[in-house]
Amino acid sequence: MQSSPAQSTPAAQTDRGLRFFHRLSFEETFFGWLFIVPAVLGLLFFRLGPVFASLYLSFTKYEIITAPKWIGFANYTKLVTDALWLRSIEVTLWYVSLFVPLSLTCAYTIALLMSRNVRGITSYRTLWYLPSVVPVVASATIWRWGLNPEFGPINYPLKVLGLPAPRWLTDPDWIVPSIVFIGLWGLGNSVLIFLASITSVPRTFYEAAEVDGANLWARFRHVTLPLTSSIIFYQLIVTVINSFQVFGVAYVLFVSNPSASSAGPDNAALFYVLYMFRNAFGYFRNGYASAMAWILFLVVMLLTIILFYSQRRWVYYETEGGGS
Amino acid sequence: MTAYRIRHTASRFLIHLMLAGGSAFMLIPFFWLLSSSLKAPHEIYVFPPKWIPDPVRWSNYREVFEVVAVVRYTANTMIVTLFSTVGVIISSSMAAYSFARLRFKGRDIMFGLILSTVMLPYVVTMIPVYILFTRLGWIGTYLPLIVPDWFGGPITIFLLRQFFRTIPLELEDAARIDGASRPRIFAQIILPLARPALTVVLVLSLLYNWNDFLAPLIYLHKRDMFTLALGLNALQHFESGLDWTHYVMVLATLMVLPVIIVYFLAQRAFVEGIVLTGLKG
Numbered sequence: 167m168q169s170s171p172a173q174s175t176p177a178a179q180t181d182r183g184l185r186f187f188h189r190l191s192f193e194e195t196f197f198g199w200l201f202i203v204p205a206v207l208g209l210l211f212f213r214l215g216p217v218f219a220s221l222y223l224s225f226t227k228y229e230i231i232t233a234p235k236w237i238g239f240a241n242y243t244k245l246v247t248d249a250l251w252l253r254s255i256e257v258t259l260w261y262v263s264l265f266v267p268l269s270l271t272c273a274y275t276i277a278l279l280m281s282r283n284v285r286g287i288t289s290y291r292t293l294w295y296l297p298s299v300v301p302v303v304a305s306a307t308i309w310r311w312g313l314n315p316e317f318g319p320i321n322y323p324l325k326v327l328g329l330p331a332p333r334w335l336t337d338p339d340w341i342v343p344s345i346v347f348i349g350l351w352g353l354g355n356s357v358l359i360f361l362a363s364i365t366s367v368p369r370t371f372y373e374a375a376e377v378d379g380a381n382l383w384a385r386f387r388h389v390t391l392p393l394t395s396s397i398i399f400y401q402l403i404v405t406v407i408n409s410f411q412v413f414g415v416a417y418v419l420f421v422s423n424p425s426a427s428s429a430g431p432d433n434a435a436l437f438y439v440l441y442m443f444r445n446a447f448g449y450f451r452n453g454y455a456s457a458m459a460w461i462l463f464l465v466v467m468l469l470t471i472i473l474f475y476s477q478r479r480w481v482y483y484e485t486e487g488g489g490s
Numbered sequence: 491m492t493a494y495r496i497r498h499t500a501s502r503f504l505i506h507l508m509l510a511g512g513s514a515f516m517l518i519p520f521f522w523l524l525s526s527s528l529k530a531p532h533e534i535y536v537f538p539p540k541w542i543p544d545p546v547r548w549s550n551y552r553e554v555f556e557v558v559a560v561v562r563y564t565a566n567t568m569i570v571t572l573f574s575t576v577g578v579i580i581s582s583s584m585a586a587y588s589f590a591r592l593r594f595k596g597r598d599i600m601f602g603l604i605l606s607t608v609m610l611p612y613v614v615t616m617i618p619v620y621i622l623f624t625r626l627g628w629i630g631t632y633l634p635l636i637v638p639d640w641f642g643g644p645i646t647i648f649l650l651r652q653f654f655r656t657i658p659l660e661l662e663d664a665a666r667i668d669g670a671s672r673p674r675i676f677a678q679i680i681l682p683l684a685r686p687a688l689t690v691v692l693v694l695s696l697l698y699n700w701n702d703f704l705a706p707l708i709y710l711h712k713r714d715m716f717t718l719a720l721g722l723n724a725l726q727h728f729e730s731g732l733d734w735t736h737y738v739m740v741l742a743t744l745m746v747l748p749v750i751i752v753y754f755l756a757q758r759a760f761v762e763g764i765v766l767t768g769l770k771g
Contacts, residue, residue: 193672194592194593194594194672195592195594195595197588197592197672197673198588198592198593198594198597199588199594199596200588201584201585201587201588201592201672201676202584202585202588202589202600204581204584204585204640204641204642205581205582205584205585205600205604205641205642205647206600206604207641208581208638208640208641208642209600209603209604209607209641209642211622211641212615212619212638212641213607213610213615213644214603214607215618216614216615216616216617216618216619216622217610217614217615219618219621220614220615220617220618223617223618230621230624276509276512279505279508279509280509282505286506286509290509290510290513291761292754292757293513293516293517294512294513294516295760295761295764296516296517296520296750296753297516297519298764299697299701299749299750299753299760300701300746300749301700301701301703301718301719301745301746301749302701302703302719303701303703303719303722303723303742303745304523304722304742304745304746305519307523307722307726307738307739307742308519308522308523308742309519310726311522311526311534311735311739312519312522314535316535316537317534317535317536317537317539318539319518319522319539322537322538322539325537326538351515351516351519354516355764358761358764358765359764359765362765403609404609407609407611410611411611411612411613413613413704414703414704417703417707417723418703418723418726422727423727424707439613442613446616446617446620447620447708452617452621455617456617456618459613459614459616459617460614462611462613462614463611463614466609466611470609
């Protein structure tokens with residue numbers, strides 16, 4: 167058996183010892199790469215490649231039939247004066263600002279309630295999650311009639327009680343709130359994730375807090391909240407990113423074909439991706455649509471970066487480097 | 491102590507009330523869907539809403555087959571879902587095994603790159619990928635919906651890799667001493683042991699492909715190629731001059747039903763999948 171030089175530390179010796187037994191072998195390298203060939207090709211051709219291709223296309227005029235023609239920043243400068251694009255930003259931001267806080271606070275509250283109540287938790291969990299498995303086309307279909315202002319079951323109790331009943335999907339001011347409402351129906355997804363993280367907080371923490379005389383609020387504020395903050399943070403990012411990409415519901419409810427020139431009364435359902443889709447697949451303005459895609463991509467990346475940097479202030483991580 | 495007990499019971503009751511109320515909100519739309527699918531069209535548009543159809547029109551479920559190509563759409567959806575799912579499982583589990591167990595130069599960089607695309611918005615890659623498939627002449631076929639899945643999915647790879655890492659190394663070492671090759675170890679030791687994780691991935695992929703709307707919308711244009719999602723969308727925009735709301739509801743029910751059945755059968759896998767994909771942060 168070979169012994170390592172005297173000057174190396176014990177840790178390095180172990181490492182060397184391990185390497186001796188598990189030397190990087192040709193066999194491992196060969197099969198290692200062989201097994202990831204499909205995934206690497208997928209990464210190149212369906213993800214990384216297209217990201218850069220769309221960056222290139224965003225500087226061109228490209229309508230599929232002719233070759234892409236370099237036009238510099240023309241697509242971007244044109245966007246700024248495109249009233250419909252600005253409208254789509256307005257609609258999307260309005261949606262994001264409503265949906266993100268609402269869905270996160272609701273989901274977290276419900277998860278808290280569920281975590282308090284051990285009996286029946288599984289059936290509640292099952293029922294609350296059920297709408298999340300429904301295809302987007304079907305849920306749009308259901309809510310088109312569910313939110314019908316005259317005959318729908320949602321306005322029914324409001325009318326019976328003599329409360330003002332919104333016109334939901336037909337009133338431009340209510341279209342985004344309606345889509346938020348439909349989105350909240352699929353809340354179960356976040357509830358489940360929050361619930362898993364809340365119930366994984368060790369019991370001993372609560373017991374210790376109780377010994378210290380912490381009441382319900384204090385236990386929540388100083389135990390539950392900090393210990394679940396990393397999941398809240400992660401959910402925040404995911405929800406924001408997804409909210410910027412609303413498409414299916416709005417398309418099914420307000421658009422009949424790819425080149426349809428309106429999206430709901432007053433274009434109130436003209437979501438960002440909907441307008442991008444129309445340009446790409448309705449008008450075949452691929453360069454123009456790519457510019458839109460890249461702006462969205464930059465916004466999403468920027469938000470992720472900002473959130474990542476700000477998390478240090480408020481996200482609590484229990485241990486540093488707890489193994490991968 | 492009794493005051494405490496009363497408060498405790500009251501809070502329990504309140505929690506139950508809120509959760510049950512919420513559950514009703516979650517369930518009513520399903521009930522509404524089913525109920526509308528069994529009504530005559532003029533009975534859907536009434537105030538106050540009629541919850542129980544009277545008479546129950548079972549014939550809607552027969553007639554819908556004459557109005558829409560239900561069988562065709564279902565078969566199409568199954569083809570896409572099946573081939574995509576098989577592809578994503580084979581390609582992702584191979585990559586996941588390699589990332590979890592084999593050591594080679596560049597492994598961590600490749601894994602990091604693949605993982606970094608988990609959050610990549612679909613819309614950013616949508617146009618170049620469409621152009622790629624146009625060049626290949628695949629528009630109007632199922633290939634654009636199926637082929638990408640044969641090249642691995644980042645989330646699937648991540649999930650499976652995490653699971654493979656929990657399988658004891660000794661099992662693999664024993665097989666290697668017996669002279670088993672890597673592909674054999676992968677197929678005969680790792681995969682059978684990874685059944686719980688594979689079920690999760692299977693269920694999530696089935697659900698995703700069955701429900702997918704955007705990709706079919708981009709690539710499929712001929713009616714007899716439509717998936718259920720496209721068929722359901724088209725039926726709502728179809729100008730027949732007649733009120734087909736009840737058929738729309740029937741088709742929606744038929745599309746949702748298998749999903750709900752699979753959900754109840756594989757609930758554990760669902761819940762695990764959601765939590766695992768959600769907790770990775």
